[in-house]
Amino acid sequence: MKKPLSFGMTMLASALGVVIVSILGGLIMFIIMIAMVAAIGSSGNSSATAVMKGSILSVDLGRISGDRTPGGLMASLGESKSTGLIDAERAILAAIDDDKIAGLLISDPGTSTLSWGSMTELRDAISRFRSSGKPVVSYATSYSQEGYYLCSAADRVCLHPAGMVDFRGIGAEVMYYKDLFDKLGVEMQLIRPESCTYKSAGEVYTMNHMSEANREQLRAYIASIWSTATEAIATDRGVTSRQLATVADNLIGYLASDALSSHLVDTLCFESDVRHMLKQTHGGKQLLPLDKYVAKVKSTPSTSKDKIAVIYAEGNVMDGRARGIATGVYGDDIVKALRQASDDKNVKAIVLRVNSPGGSATASESMTHAVRQAREKKPVVVSMGDLAASAGYEMSCLADAIVAQPTTITGSIGVFGTIPNISKLMRQKLGLATDTVSTNRNASGLTLFRPLSPTAKAMMERNVEDFYKVFLNRVAEGRGMTTEAVHRIARGRVWTGADAIGIGLVDTLGGIGLALDIAAQKAGIETYSIKEFPKEKDPWTQLSELFGDEPADDITLFSKMRMAVKWRVASRDWKPLSQLDQDIQCITGSNGLQARLPYVVIGD
Helix, strand or coil: CCCCCCCCHHHHHHCCCCHHHHHHHHHHHHHHHHHHHHHHHHCCCCCCCCCCCCCEEEEEHHCCCCCCCCCHHHHHHCCCCCHHHHHHHHHHHHHHHHCEEEEEEEECHHHHHCCHHHCCCCCHHHHHHHHCCCEEEEEEEECCHHHHHHHHHEEEEEEEEEECCCCCCEEEEECCCHHHHHHHHEEEEEEECCCCCCCCCHHHHHHHCCCCCHHHHHHHHHHHHHHHHHHHHHHHHHHHHHHHHHHCCCCCCHHHHHHCCCCCEECCHHEEEEHHHHHHHHHCCCEEEHHHHHHHHCCCCCCCCCEEEEEEECCCEECCCCCCCCCCEEEHHHHHHHHHHHHHHCEEEEEEEEEECCCEHHHHHHHHHHHHHHHHHCCCCEEEEEEEEHHHHHEEEEEEEEEEEECCCEEEECEEEEEEEEHHHHHCCCCCCCCCCCCCCCCCCCCCCCCCHHHHHHHHHHHHHHHHHHHHHHHHHHHHCCCCHHEEEEEEECEEEHHHHHCCCCCCCCCHHHHHHHHHHHHCCCCCEEEECCCCHHHHHHHHHHCCCCCCCCCCCCHHHHHHHHHHHHHHHHHHHHHHEEEEEEEECCCCCCCCCCCCEECC
């Protein structure tokens, strides 16, 4: 029988084990960092593909994601072939005048994560390409609703013989947490302005069903989006809106043969048949992937020294600055980008691309102030994407001009605050209790472990009312309206771009191309190149922020959960997890008052 180790030897062995594990862990992390940087270097050094005469530009909708093409660490983490919407649009428009591009093939609409605003933007570019006389063909094993909306702009819509067209109308779904919180013993205390009955974001914590105000605004804006989509589809497919309503009500598109007979598609065939047709009919000698053509377009040198800055504000609005591979609209980053662009002598105008459901009120105020300062030096034009609501609208309202898609979701001028009371969870579920001593009666008035004190609640009510007035004044100043007129269309209500233009929240309908044209006109320039902001960090900086010991909002338990949701699960297949991603990001990335949307639009 072996003699057991002494206490001292056991402690020494344990300490030695910890040291060995730490060294091995550090070596593994170092190897991972080197491998990631090597991958970035190899992808960054790739040259643009030579374009052959008679090429067919292949637009894989499943590989178009977000407004900005990912780079750096984002590219190395599986997004190397992903293309941002803005680059995709510019490439398609550039192909119109490229005599080497013979046509356009659109594929994989069923896997696309683009929403209605982005699809409208891309659809407009495809329609312009088609108007040039070059053929546009789409093919899919299945069409999502948004994907079919885009592909209906093609000359020929092809479907797999066993495929389907998901065409059933739009629904809006809101997830409510109240019953879950009740079971857990959590009471969410919601504070919002008394008049903001449409500001329903906080209701998901305090109700288990839609309020009438929320139901009213949801019904209105999904009807507006559906009307825009069906009118465009009816025009391009040569059918009536009534016929499309019948297709949607009876799910006719779900059988390929019915989709053909109802004129949703032109032919049932296989992908090889489409390739053969492109080669025989249109002289297509090669399929040129969109990302390769984007690289060529971006590598073409500009002859103009004048620049227009494009500042991307995409994602939830949060305080601070982005670290590592964090995504979102970080207030400090956007403020810095606006300052850099306004101070750059070669930048003659700024286009702020907003694609955000909102978020932190303090970050929103900082960015709005920065827009005002930038506008004093040069024109600022806002281009709205899928969403530019709540804080996303506030940061837009002081621009010289606002351009939105008819399917953009905007407005939601309002604010709310929430503080959870977890006293029942602590005492009844976990068996934990708290007790306090304090110097003043409200020293513990804003704790999670008991209800808000009357004074604290009154203070928060005044806080949200005051910020709502500030919000109204910002919009009134930027849009040339009275605060009373803004209040009538505000109260937290959501509008589509098509409806917002009639009430003064938006100036004109269109995409970023129109916004750039307006910016150039206001700056008095005819030719220009684009300079993108915020500037991308080099890989080593991103890695040090991602793996380093520096305290950061993104290096927390919840943010690591969020990264797992983002990178380990295909969000296009799991809408609830995509929504969870947004909620965790808002909770961990912001403090204080919130001005954001909670909605998930169903129908894709």
